[in-house]
Structures are given as C-alpha cells and as structure tokens.
Amino acid sequence: MERLNDDCVCNILEFLPLVEQIKMARLAQRFQELLCLIVWRKPRYRKVSVSDSMLEPLSKEDYIYFFELTSPAMEELYIWNVHKKAFDSYLGRHLMRPELAFYLRRDYSNLRELCIADENMNNSMISTIAKSCRQLRSLSVSSAYITGKYLTGLSNLETLVAPECSVELPHLTELLEQIPLKHLDLTSNRYPVEATILQSEGSKRLERLGLSDAQDYGFPLADSLPQLNTLVVSYHKVSTQEQLAMLETTRKRVERASRKFPQRLQSILCNVVDVEVALEQIAGLEKRHPRDTPKFNELLKIMYFLSNPQGGDKKSP
Structure with a gap:
C-alpha cells in the first residue's frame, strides 16, 4: 500500500465497508487524510x-x-x-x-x-x-x-x-x-x-406555508401573500357545526370581494371530499354539487395551490 499512489489507495478504500475504512484511518495518517479529503467527501457520506x-x-x-x-x-x-x-x-x-x-x-x-x-x-x-x-x-x-x-x-x-x-x-x-x-x-x-x-x-x-386553524379555511392567507404557491391548512377536532359555519363565513367573504378571491387560486385538495367540493364551489373552481348529506371529519388537512405571481420575482429576498 505504501508504494501505491493516492488514486490507487482511494480506489481500494472506496470498496471497503465503513468499519474497515475506519480501521484503515486509525492505522496511518495518510489513510485518514485520504478518507477525509476524498473518499468521505462523496455524496453518500455528505x-x-x-x-x-x-x-x-x-x-x-x-x-x-x-x-x-x-x-x-x-x-x-x-x-x-x-x-x-x-x-x-x-x-x-x-x-x-x-x-x-x-x-x-x-x-x-x-x-x-x-x-x-x-x-x-x-x-x-x-x-x-x-x-x-x-x-x-x-x-x-x-x-x-x-x-x-x-x-x-x-x-x-x-x-x-x-x-x-x-x-x-x-x-x-x-x-x-x-x-x-x-x-x-x-x-x-x-x-x-x-x-x-x-x-x-x-x-x-x-x-x-403550513399552519393550523386559519380563519375562513385559509382563504385570506392565500389571497394576501404575493409569493405564495402552496398553502397547507390543518384543523384538529373541529365539529361539523363549526365547519358549516366557517364555510358560510368563507362564502360571504368571497361574495363581498370585487374580484376572484383568492385571486391566484388554481386548485384545492382536502382529505374530506365534501369540504373540498364546497371550497371549490365557493372559489368558483368546481361545478360539482355537494351531496345532500355531506360527510365531515373533525380532522381536516387542506392544500391550496396558487399560480405564480404576475410580474413577481419569486427569487427576490
């Protein structure tokens, strides 16, 4: 090994299991330096x-x-x-x-x-x-x-x-x-x-952005943050009555807006289909009608996907 150049030694070291590499590192300063500077700089070790x-x-x-x-x-x-x-x-x-x-x-x-x-x-x-x-x-x-x-x-x-x-x-x-x-x-x-x-x-x-218990299912956040492209909103232990009430306040907020609200909203995903359909209807994204007896879940996770901001620079600090 002492007569081999560094490239040859590194090729040998690379084929050894990590346990054996460490033994070699302890054996000689040269092996430790080659492992630290070359072999252990490869992606699997970084x-x-x-x-x-x-x-x-x-x-x-x-x-x-x-x-x-x-x-x-x-x-x-x-x-x-x-x-x-x-x-x-x-x-x-x-x-x-x-x-x-x-x-x-x-x-x-x-x-x-x-x-x-x-x-x-x-x-x-x-x-x-x-x-x-x-x-x-x-x-x-x-x-x-x-x-x-x-x-x-x-x-x-x-x-x-x-x-x-x-x-x-x-x-x-x-x-x-x-x-x-x-x-x-x-x-x-x-x-x-x-x-x-x-x-x-x-x-x-x-x-x-990800957070819990946002007002009006996160619609104000989706509309207010100019660089946002993904919003994840979670709710824990929300009763059916609370969800229905929030759907109503969200609907009224959208109706009061003088433009599309949220403006850049493209699609919605939710773990509860009936909530997803209701939110898409409110936002003007969906033509499906909710079921006569919609099902709700006290655990909600909603994802909003928004288009890129017009004229905005997403790389700006």
Whole structure:
C-alpha cells in the first residue's frame, strides 16, 4: 500500500465497508487524510442519517470517530430516535450511541439541511445550532420547548419546518423580518400565528406555508401573500357545526370581494371530499354539487395551490 499512489489507495478504500475504512484511518495518517479529503467527501457520506444502514455495524467508539472526522464536510444530516438508538435496554444502562448533545457540538461548517426529530430539543440547542451551522438553509424540528428564540441566528435559513412547537409571536415577527424564509411550517403551534403572519412584511416572501386553524379555511392567507404557491391548512377536532359555519363565513367573504378571491387560486385538495367540493364551489373552481348529506371529519388537512405571481420575482429576498 505504501508504494501505491493516492488514486490507487482511494480506489481500494472506496470498496471497503465503513468499519474497515475506519480501521484503515486509525492505522496511518495518510489513510485518514485520504478518507477525509476524498473518499468521505462523496455524496453518500455528505448526506447522513443516523438510521443509515452503513452506520449500524459501527461500535460506539467508531461511530463517534466517524462523525468527528466527517461532520465538517456534511451537507445534510437527519437525526431521529436518538433515545432509542442510544440505549440497548429499556433501563438505559448501556450506551450504544451518543445522545443528542453529541451531534449538536460538532463542526457543521458546510451543513445545508438539518432535521432533528426529538421532543427534547430546546432553545439552548437552537442556539448551539446557530453557532455551528452558519450555512444552514433548511431546519426541521419538533418540540414544545422551542419558542423561536435564537432562530434569528440562522441568518441564511430559507426553510423552517417546526410543527408542534411553541413559537412565540414576538420571536415569529423577528424571524419573518430578519431571516430570508421562503418555506415555513408552524402546524399545531401552541400560539395562533395567522394574524402575525398577515401583519408582517417579511411574510410576503413566503412561497410555502403550513399552519393550523386559519380563519375562513385559509382563504385570506392565500389571497394576501404575493409569493405564495402552496398553502397547507390543518384543523384538529373541529365539529361539523363549526365547519358549516366557517364555510358560510368563507362564502360571504368571497361574495363581498370585487374580484376572484383568492385571486391566484388554481386548485384545492382536502382529505374530506365534501369540504373540498364546497371550497371549490365557493372559489368558483368546481361545478360539482355537494351531496345532500355531506360527510365531515373533525380532522381536516387542506392544500391550496396558487399560480405564480404576475410580474413577481419569486427569487427576490
């Protein structure tokens, strides 16, 4: 091996399983450098999930060693079921994988997308991410302990998926005004966010939005945000009477409008067909008539698809 040039050595290393690659990295500085600078820079090592099958055979020591060497080059990282993977017994006696804090302390200078599915995420961890992931473009988290504090530290963030969080309205206002967000999902947020989104100038750059319990089935949002092309609205435990009442107020709002409302609406999808037909009729998109005895569901998810804004520049900040 010592007589082979770097290209030949890299070709050999690429054919080895990750366990063997790590052994080679520990064996000689040359092998470690070639793995870190060439082999582990390939796409399969830059886009990592903690559930990836290539990581399963690794001991905890090798697992940590791999992350320490490769984290600066990672571009996408998906972390979930950390507690399940950290322990091999329900008593939690034997650590098989590092806990969440380990991942957050790494150097992610090239990371663009980060997804963490862990209900123990909190504001302090968001602060750590903001310091270690300067180039982050997309963040997905879900935890009731996240209030939106420190999210403005992610100055390059374009996508924030934060369902079932507790984002507070002042932090949401700061986020919309200071960060170039294009995609925002605050479904099932602890606090109602619709009014804040409608009032913020920063919301005008949003291209995709998800939230819960929007007024009038989300029609005002669909009409008010000039760059929006997809709106997802969810409702949980809404009675039939409440749905019928909201359909009526939505119908009256559309009738009062002097133009098509929402103006750029092209199509609607809903998990409840009768609600979908009713909304399409109200918006002037559908000629089907609702059934005499329409069926409703207390769980609703509605997707609105809108045309591109006329004369608008979707790439503008």
